[in-house]
Each structure stands twice: as C-alpha cells, then as structure tokens.
Amino acid sequence: MHTEDVRQQVQVITVGVTELEVSRAFYSEGLGWKPVLDLEEIVFYQVGHGLLFALFPILDFAADIGHAIAPNDGGFSLGHIVDTPEEVDAAIERARAAGAQILKDPQDAAYGGYHGYFADPDGHRWEIAWNPGFAVTSDGSVTLSV
Numbered sequence: 674m675h676t677e678d679v680r681q682q683v684q685v686i687t688v689g690v691t692e693l694e695v696s697r698a699f700y701s702e703g704l705g706w707k708p709v710l711d712l713e714e715i716v717f718y719q720v721g722h723g724l725l726f727a728l729f730p731i732l733d734f735a736a737d738i739g740h741a742i743a744p745n746d747g748g749f750s751l752g753h754i755v756d757t758p759e760e761v762d763a764a765i766e767r768a769r770a771a772g773a774q775i776l777k778d779p780q781d782a783a784y785g786g787y788h789g790y791f792a793d794p795d796g797h798r799w800e801i802a803w804n805p806g807f808a809v810t811s812d813g814s815v816t817l818s819v
Contacts, residue, residue, distance in 0.1 A: 684724060684807075684815035685752025687800070689731035689742055696728045709817045710806075723814020725752075738790045738798065739777045750790065750798035754807050754815050758787040764801040765789040773799075 690696040697716050700706045709725075710717040714733060720726045734750075735742040742748035755761055761779045768791040769775055776798065779789035788802035809815050 680753070680755075682753060683751045684754045684809070685727060685800070685802075686720075686724070687727040687729050687734070687750045687752060689734040689748030690728050691731055693728060693730045700728065717817060719816065723810070723812070723816065725815060725817070727752075737777075737783075738800075750800045752800045752802060754809050755801060755803050756809060758803050761787050761789055761801050761803050765791060768799070768801075 693714075693716070697708075697711070700716070700718065701708060701711075706718045706720075708716050709719045714730065716728045718726045729737070731742055731748050734748060738750070753764065755764060758779070765775065765779050773791040773793060774796075776790040776792055777788075779787060779801075782788045782802070782804075784804065784806070786802055786804035786806075788800055788804075790798055790800050792798055806817060807815050808817075
C-alpha cells in the first residue's frame with residue numbers, strides 16, 4: 674500500500690435521527706442493543722467486530738458537518754478512523770484531489786479529536802476522524818476505549 678492510500682475500511686456508521694430519545698429507546702429497549710457509549714448528544718453501539726453504529730440528532734449532525742440535512746433524506750455518514758490528525762488531513766486532501774466535495778475541512782472536534790467530512794460524487798457523506806477514545810487494531814477494527 675502506498676503511504677498516501679486510504680485504508681479500505683468503514684468503522685463507523687452514523688445515522689441522523691429526528692428524536693434521539695425515541696431512537697435510543699428503539700435500539701436499546703426495543704431491540705435490546707447495549708450501548709458502549711451513551712451520551713446526552715450521541716449514542717454508540719458496537720455492532721459486530723470492529724464496527725460502531727451511532728445515533729446523532731439530525732440537526733446536530735448537520736451542524737457538525739456544516740451542511741443542511743433534510744430529516745427525510747436518510748441522513749447518515751460513513752466513518753473512517755485513522756491513527757493521527759495528520760492522516761485526517763492527508764485523507765481529506767486525497768478525496769479533494771479525486772473530486773470530492775469537501776463539506777468540512779479538517780479541524781478540532783468538540784469531542785477532543787480531529788475530523789473532516791467530504792461527499793463522494795453521489796453525495797454520500799464520509800467522515801475521516803482521529804479520536805483519542807477509539808482504539809484501532811492492526812486489522813483495522815475499532816473499539817471505544819472508554
């Protein structure tokens with residue numbers, strides 16, 4: 674693999690929800706899923722080996738990305754976790770060079786990490802992030818290290 678290549682992995686699927694409490698109850702109580710991190714503003718579930726599924730209020734999600742998301746547009750993003758803030762910069766620049774629409778240039782995140790967003794040619798949102806609370810193993814799996 675070339676040092677400028679981005680690993681072909683998805684470690685986080687984030688969905689925008691209209692009412693976090695309703696969605697939290699659906700997944701946690703209705704489906705019996707156990708959150709690995711349950712905060713007032715976002716909920717993470719470990720789904721399978723090395724994959725996280727997050728619920729994020731749609732308006733907060735749109736604000737985080739920096740672009741409007743209509744509640745009925747199926748708002749979601751695919752997340753790729755990297756090992757350093759510099760890798761976030763490199764991945765966003767590679768996406769930019771490939772023609773991606775940069776939705777949010779890399780910057781410090783409210784959670785203490787560093788991230789940016791881009792949209793692929795069909796408008797699918799990707800977040801590239803370094804998060805000090807995530808542990809990425811050598812096989813690319815990610816877990817919350819809280």
